[in-house]
Amino acid sequence: MNPPEQALSAPTVPAADRPRATADLAPVASATVRAPAPSWFERVRDRWYKLVATDEFQRWSARFPLTAPITRYRSRKVFDLVSGFVYTQTLYACVEIDLFDYLSDGARNIEEIAHHGEMPIASAERLLNAAASLRLLIKRRNGRYGLGPLGAPLVRNVGVTALIRHHKMAYHDLADPVSLLRQGSDFRTELSRYWSYADAPRPQAIDDSRVAAYSEIMAATLPPVAHDVLDAYDLSKHDCLLDVGGGEGAFLSLVGARHARLQLQLFDLPAVASRARTRLEQIGLGDRVQCFGGNFHADSLPTGADVCSLVRVLLDHDDLSVLRLLQRVRAALPKGGVLLIAEALAGAKGAETVGDAYFSFYLMAMGKGRARRASELHQMLQTAGFRRSRELPTRFPIQTGLIVAEV
Numbered sequence: 001m002n003p004p005e006q007a008l009s010a011p012t013v014p015a016a017d018r019p020r021a022t023a024d025l026a027p028v029a030s031a032t033v034r035a036p037a038p039s040w041f042e043r044v045r046d047r048w049y050k051l052v053a054t055d056e057f058q059r060w061s062a063r064f065p066l067t068a069p070i071t072r073y074r075s076r077k078v079f080d081l082v083s084g085f086v087y088t089q090t091l092y093a094c095v096e097i098d099l100f101d102y103l104s105d106g107a108r109n110i111e112e113i114a115h116h117g118e119m120p121i122a123s124a125e126r127l128l129n130a131a132a133s134l135r136l137l138i139k140r141r142n143g144r145y146g147l148g149p150l151g152a153p154l155v156r157n158v159g160v161t162a163l164i165r166h167h168k169m170a171y172h173d174l175a176d177p178v179s180l181l182r183q184g185s186d187f188r189t190e191l192s193r194y195w196s197y198a199d200a201p202r203p204q205a206i207d208d209s210r211v212a213a214y215s216e217i218m219a220a221t222l223p224p225v226a227h228d229v230l231d232a233y234d235l236s237k238h239d240c241l242l243d244v245g246g247g248e249g250a251f252l253s254l255v256g257a258r259h260a261r262l263q264l265q266l267f268d269l270p271a272v273a274s275r276a277r278t279r280l281e282q283i284g285l286g287d288r289v290q291c292f293g294g295n296f297h298a299d300s301l302p303t304g305a306d307v308c309s310l311v312r313v314l315l316d317h318d319d320l321s322v323l324r325l326l327q328r329v330r331a332a333l334p335k336g337g338v339l340l341i342a343e344a345l346a347g348a349k350g351a352e353t354v355g356d357a358y359f360s361f362y363l364m365a366m367g368k369g370r371a372r373r374a375s376e377l378h379q380m381l382q383t384a385g386f387r388r389s390r391e392l393p394t395r396f397p398i399q400t401g402l403i404v405a406e407v
Contacts, residue, residue: 088171090130095154095164100147103137104155107146159221166217169194173365180364192367215272218312219250219279225311226254228400229342232392235259235307238338242267242305244296244329245313249276249289256285264289265305267296296325301332308333309340314377315359316369326384330407337407339386345401346371354398374403381405 038046051057061067080087094100097117102108108116114124128145131137136151147155154160173189174180180189235241235255240263243252252264264285266276270293277291292302301308308329314322329339346355355371363369374391381389381403389405 085171086130087134088167090127090134091136092164092168093127094131094136094151095161099131100136100151100154101156103145103147103151107140107144109142109144113145159223162217162220170362170365174361177361184364189365189367191362191365215248215275218247222247222250222311223254224396225342225400226251228394228396229309229311229340229402230254230258232394232402233340233404235262238307239263240265240305240307242302242308242332244268244301244308244310244325246276246309246311247272249280249285249291251309251311252276252289253280253283253285256280256283256288262288263305265292265302266290267292267294267301269293269295296328297321301328303332303334305332306334306336307338307340309342311340311342313343314341314369315343315363315371316366318368318370319380323380323384326380326386330385333407335407339381339405339407341377341403341405342400344371344399345374345377345397347373348397348401351398374401377403 052061058071061071097119099113099117102113102116110121110125110128113128114121117124117127119127128137128139131151132139132145132148134150135148136154137145138148140146169190173191229251236259241252241255242265243249243255244267246252246266246268249266252266255262256264264280266273266280266289268276268291273291273293277286277289280286280289280291290302310325310329314325317325326339333339344351344354344359346352346359348355355373359371363371378389385407386405387407389403392402392404394400394402
């Protein structure tokens with residue numbers, strides 16, 4: 001929710017690259033608008049897929065030795081899409097009964113696991129076989145089950161397990177995706193109420209009771225992203241870092257541990273900044289950090305920092321809000337200052353589904369925001385007045401895209 005502001009002047013941007021106000025629903029396309037004629041390649045591809053769609057071709061391709069492996073692979077991928085919700089619920093059930101932590105000391109038999117999970121043996125067997133098929137567990141000798149290659153990384157992984165539990169709300173909100181798509185931001189969801197700043201008319205007035213839950217999950221899930229950023233970009237050449245939308249200070253706490261001489265600033269909603277101040281003082285950073293409360297949609301940002309970070313902030317907001325925030329960051333930084341943008345990017349190579357499927361629908365349920373391609377952020381940074389920007393590679397691009405912009 002954005003307060004009324006005067007339009008900010010900006011260089012002319014080509015229509016294709018111009019930021020879109022995603023909170024507004026696009027009008028239904030007129031029947032009189034003609035699509036461009038398909039290319040030769042598109043016509044050939046369309047004819048091919050028309051053939052592939054026929055029952056005769058599918059039966060033939062499943063029998064022919066050269067095409068049978070491809071046909072079986074694609075059938076399995078389609079079935080995975082159909083049954084994906086069951087897979088997520090299997091994972092959720094394992095997390096809810098702390099199964100991975102329970103098995104961290106060694107494999108257990110069905111009776112022991114059923115007792116741990118407080119469920120009938122038949123139900124435990126059903127869950128264990130499902131988890132084994134997903135490689136979360138491995139079935140051992142004598143009817144025992146132990147950690148599998150996908151379950152082992154979840155042992156005492158507070159951030160990931162908190163995120164898995166959190167998704168119970170998303171599953172509920174996406175139960176009727178067509179209604180959500182048709183009604184857009186008018187559709188009231190659990191996620192929009194959970195992320196209170198997405199639903200509040202005056203974000204700066206949100207009190208501690210409304211920020212506690214989401215502040216805690218942000219703090220729990222941020223460390224992997226923070227480590228990616230700190231491994232990819234050297235902050236030792238800077239004097240002061242301003243973390244905008246910094247939550248309870250999880251990012252700053254990790255920065256402070258790595259860079260002992262760096263001064264730290266945090267800007268977030270007043271209730272969040274207050275929680276951050278308490279948290280950072282408790283870990284011994286009180287003499288190095290300043291916490292500022294405000295609304296970055298309406299208020300100027302504090303000055304004095306030569307590097308600023310936006311960690312998992314921009315994708316939660318519409319394009320106009322993002323552009324205005326980037327302009328405020330540009331105004332707060334001195335000449336030669338640097339902005340770090342860290343978040344999952346749409347279209348990231350090898351992680352295309354993260355931005356275009358997962359975050360696209362999650363943020364729709366949340367009620368605002370979208371994942372953006374790096375090229376879109378580069379254009380917005382240029383419009384906001386940054387001199388140049390570039391991407392830096394990270395270890396896990398599926399969760400962390402990193403863009404560095406210079407004033």
